[in-house]
Amino acid sequence: MDEIDIYSKGEYPANVLSNFYPNDFTFDGVEISSMEGFLQSLKFKNTKKQTEVCALTGKEAKAAGSKKILWKITGNLYWKGKKYKRNSREFDELRFNAYKAMTTNDTFRAALISAKGKTLKHSIGKHVKRKTILTEEEFIGYLNELIKLL
Numbered sequence: 001m002d003e004i005d006i007y008s009k010g011e012y013p014a015n016v017l018s019n020f021y022p023n024d025f026t027f028d029g030v031e032i033s034s035m036e037g038f039l040q041s042l043k044f045k046n047t048k049k050q051t052e053v054c055a056l057t058g059k060e061a062k063a064a065g066s067k068k069i070l071w072k073i074t075g076n077l078y079w080k081g082k083k084y085k086r087n088s089r090e091f092d093e094l095r096f097n098a099y100k101a102m103t104t105n106d107t108f109r110a111a112l113i114s115a116k117g118k119t120l121k122h123s124i125g126k127h128v129k130r131k132t133i134l135t136e137e138e139f140i141g142y143l144n145e146l147i148k149l150l
Contacts (some may be wrong), residue, residue, distance in 0.1 A: 003119045006139075008058065013111035017120075017143060019134075020058040023108040027101040028080060033057045038098050039133045040065030042077040042084075050078070072130055087129060095134065099142045100149075109150070116147050 004013065008020035015021060019035040030050075032038045034057035041053035043065045053064045071077050075086040084091040103109050120143055125136030 003121065004115055006120060006122045006143075007124055013114045016107055016111035017115065019139075020062070021108075022057040023102055023105045025102045025105045025108075027098045030054055030080075032098075032102075034061055035098070035102060036061040037064075039095075040068075042079060042133060043068035043071055045078045045083075047081055050080070075130070077133070086133075092138070095138070096142050096145070099146060103146055103150070112143065112147050113150055115143070116150070120144060 004010075004017070006014045006017045008015055008018040010018070016023065019039060022034050024031070024033050026032065027038065032054045036058060037054045037056040040056070040061045041050040044050045044053060053061060056064055071086065077084045077086055077091060079094055084094060103112065120140045122136045122139055125134075125139060126132040127135050127137065129135055
């Protein structure tokens with residue numbers, strides 16, 4: 001298999017590389033249960049609510065942020081009380097640093113290593129930045145960068 005289409009119900013390593021997978025890690029002093037929890041938490045200005053959303057995985061995490069749509073109009077997202085613009089370099093660095101922090105999770109790290117040399121894709125991903133916290137291109141780009149660092 002030279003290509004890996006990442007999604008939560010895929011076969012290993014596609015499932016483990018999915019943001020829905022319960023790859024727990026610590027980022028910026030916050031315990032995070034899945035990347036989806038972290039990404040959805042960025043829609044909340046309230047830091048207590050962010051921490052609660054970070055503790056969620058999979059569909060629960062996605063559902064927690066699904067009604068938070070104001071960011072699509074304003075472009076404003078938040079982490080630990082700081083505002084980020086969706087299309088800013090700062091926001092890109094924040095997300096990539098969270099992905100780097102997730103490499104401390106042995107299961108995620110092993111899945112990345114097993115994906116080395118393969119073409120990654122996320123065919124169910126969106127491509128328009130104003131419609132998603134993370135486009136397919138951004139997601140796959142982060143994973144490919146992490147693979148290079150391993």
